[in-house]
Amino acid sequence: MDDMEKHIEDIYRALGGKVDRDVIARELRNWIVNFKIPIAEAKRSIVSKLGGDPNKLVGNEKKISELEIGEGRVDLKAKVISINSREYEIDGIRRKMFYGILGDETGTIPFTAWRLEIELRKGDCVEIKNAYTKEWQGSPQLVIGTNTRVSLLPPDAVNVKLSISPRKIIELYPRMGLVEVVAKILDVQEKEVTVDGVPRKVFDGIIGDDTGEIPFTSWDVEVKKGDTLKISGAYVRSFRGMPQLVFDPRATITPVNIEMEIREIPVTIESLEGKGGYNVLVEGVIIDVKKGSGLIYRCPECGRVLTSSNCPEHGKVIPVPDMRIKAILDDGTGAMMCIFNREQTERILGITVDDALRIVQENFGNPMVIREMIEEKLIAVPMRVRGNVLSKEKYGLTMLVRDFEFLDVDDIAKKAEGMLEDLGW
Ligand SMILES: [Zn+2]
Structure with missing residues (x-):
């Protein structure tokens, strides 16, 4: 049945079968072709004209x-x-x-x-x-x-059947619908907020299972650190560039008596695409060190990175030297930016900010010398990094590195061998 036939059938039914389909077809063509009336409106008009109730039209309504x-x-x-x-x-x-x-x-x-x-x-x-x-x-x-x-529509005009899918933490994705997880409360803080004049209890924390961790917010449902719960009817939203699990008393929450092992398995960059992740582990190779890495200067008031002694907000300031690294990590499934802070940069280079200042001075004030040192240390080097990965529309994935370690190439080869053995090769 094509669209036109569907509309004719719809009108035919709304008129209780009292009018011939040919008559309806002629009318419909006339209204649409000659009067240029939008189809939905045309259908209502035809039903009224032929003595029926336009509210009986089903239209394109679907479940x-x-x-x-x-x-x-x-x-x-x-x-x-x-x-x-x-x-x-x-x-x-x-x-x-x-x-x-x-x-x-x-x-x-x-x-x-x-x-x-x-x-x-x-x-x-x-x-x-x-x-x-x-x-x-x-x-x-x-x-x-x-x-x-x-x-x-009037309240309760629609009854909802909730389809809830069981998921692992690693699979959670903002706006995916209602989910069910079995996970352990790793950390929780209670606070009170007022929403529309009503005081409500909020429990914010971190929840995890054997695939990963995710921040959560519970509205009015008390949860305790160490509890392992089956939470059925929670949803996932994007908060500060990362997925967050949200639930309230409409979810069904039952304690589960199992020993939940929180595993630390590396995730692929591809799996973080478009959603980010909380405290995730990624293994890959640094393929590029970006501009803005090395010795930088910040406004002492706001921390903004400056290229002169003028802060756009604070005017003339005495900039404070700092170090950081912005590097691209590739794991074969995708790439993301990793930001290493001062302490981590000092560790990678084996020099302090003061050393860096001296080195730059010795090189006729050229700060590029530090970036070159970083490139030498990092490019093509396999690394394991851990941290929060933020997904931002404009910038793609960015990890604020919390921990890192260099991977031994031999180690990786051994691990791959082990994996193959496990698979029976
Ligand atoms: Zn400033």
Whole structure:
């Protein structure tokens, strides 16, 4: 059945089968071709004209479980399970993007909206007309575009069946829908905040399983350090460039009596793409040392890196010397920027900032000499680095290195051999 036949069938049904399909087809063509009326409006008008109730039209309405990638026109009724916003600057214009999860009795789907005519809140039931879907992490995502109409429905107009997928920490990705994890609370801090005048308890911390760690926020659900929990119905958001697990009393939380081993396995850079990661371990080779590495000068007030004794914010200052390294690490699956701080740079070079100042002076004030020393030490050298990896739209992946170690090439060869042996080679 093509689109036109579907519309005719829709009108036919709305009219209770009392009008011939040929008559409907003629009417529809007339309204669309001659009067240039948009199809949805044309259908309503035809049903009214022929004595029916336009509200009986089904249109393109679908259930969430029926949605596939790449659908051009989607109407649906859904409940807002979660909604967040994020600000972007595009060509100097600030834009707000909304994102979250919608649900109905058949399942859930992540959505994004570049514009919302009405303010939506968690729990609202909505009717969405003329949205579309696109691929996101291999699954459909609903996009509320500029031609989409969103209107509020009465509360409880939509019942939600939550489809919750069990995941490992390493698999968590912002906006993936509701998830279930079995993980151990590694650290937690309690605080009180006021939201819309209501005091609420917030528990912030770190949770981990045998694949990795992730920061979490629990609203109003007390959790204790050392607890191993099955958390069913949490969601993942992006916070400060890293994924974060969020849950509240609507999640089902049960203590689990198993010994959870927090493993430290290296992750691939590819797996961090577009989401970042908390305290992750990556092994790779430094392939480039970027400009801005070596001896640098900072504003003593704000820490900004300066190229003269003028800070854009603090005016004339006496710049403070510092050292850092911005290097590109490649692991074969992707590349990311690694930032080493002063202490780490001193360790890599085996010199202090004072030594660096003296070396630069001895080389007629040329600071490039330090960067060259870094290149000599790092380029093509295999390393293991650990730290938070931030995913920022403009800059890609950046790791703020917490720990590092140089890897022995022989070690790597041995390890590879061991792995092959394990695989029975
Ligand atoms: Zn400053």
